[in-house]
Amino acid sequence: MPTRDGPPEAFGSPYRLLSTAVTPRPIGWISTTSEAGVDNLAPYSFFNVAAVDPPVVMFAPVGSEDLKDTPRNVRETEQFVVNIVTRELVEAMNATSATFLAGESEFVHVGIERAESAVVDPPRVAAAPVALECELHDWVEVGGSVLVLGEVVYAHVDEGVLTDGQVDIEQLDTVGRLAGSQYASTAGRFGIDRPS
Numbered sequence: 001m002p003t004r005d006g007p008p009e010a011f012g013s014p015y016r017l018l019s020t021a022v023t024p025r026p027i028g029w030i031s032t033t034s035e036a037g038v039d040n041l042a043p044y045s046f047f048n049v050a051a052v053d054p055p056v057v058m059f060a061p062v063g064s065e066d067l068k069d070t071p072r073n074v075r076e077t078e079q080f081v082v083n084i085v086t087r088e089l090v091e092a093m094n095a096t097s098a099t100f101l102a103g104e105s106e107f108v109h110v111g112i113e114r115a116e117s118a119v120v121d122p123p124r125v126a127a128a129p130v131a132l133e134c135e136l137h138d139w140v141e142v143g144g145s146v147l148v149l150g151e152v153v154y155a156h157v158d159e160g161v162l163t164d165g166q167v168d169i170e171q172l173d174t175v176g177r178l179a180g181s182q183y184a185s186t187a188g189r190f191g192i193d194r195p196s
């Protein structure tokens with residue numbers, strides 16, 4: 001098969017290449033609270049698990065000269081909550097990606113119900129079936145950008161997505177981000193045996 005080869009810039013831009021080829025990406029819907037006490041909520045699909053012992057997740061703000069509200073709040077307070085996005089929540093998640101002023105809360109403007117967190121100050125999304133309370137583990141500068149790593153210190157899981165005490169992927173209707181405004185549901189699941 002012929003290939004086109006070259007540095008990332010040859011394919012539109014590094015962002016374009018990476019955000020279209022590395023798909024689908026999970027979405028961390030991240031709630032934070034500013035030092036001034038304003039709650040913030042925004043989606044980040046440069047998001048994933050970074051380690052399991054200790055349990056660490058990561059997200060990366062990209063594409064902006066100034067720090068976005070989410071990383072700025074994490075730098076100030078060293079806390080955040082990752083809310084897992086399901087098909088039912090995807091429209092609300094999308095609405096929170098609009099640009100709001102730092103003093104405006106997406107919870108209020110989009111009309112999203114909050115629930116108290118147990119260990120950290122930022123609230124969680126009441127309707128999210130899984131929410132992971134995190135404390136800042138590390139803040140890694142990558143060129144002009146930043147990678148935020150958070151240790152999961154507490155989890156909330158809706159009983160409805162648990163089977164035998166464990167999260168059941170058949171019940172958790174997560175979505176993934178493709179490029180731009182395109183998403184993938186996880187409805188077309190299939191199984192394949194791992195080689196021994």
Ligand SMILES: Cc1cc2nc3c(=O)[nH]c(=O)nc-3n(C[C@H](O)[C@H](O)[C@H](O)COP(=O)(O)O)c2cc1C
Binds near residue numbers: 044047061063
């Ligand atoms: C599904 C989705 C995923 C996104 N992922 C990222 C991301 O990984 N990094 C990023 O900087 N912005 C991402 N954005 C854009 C931010 O959500 C947007 O810039 C938002 O206004 C940031 O809010 P904040 O300033 O309150 O943190 C994403 C938007 C959507 C809809």
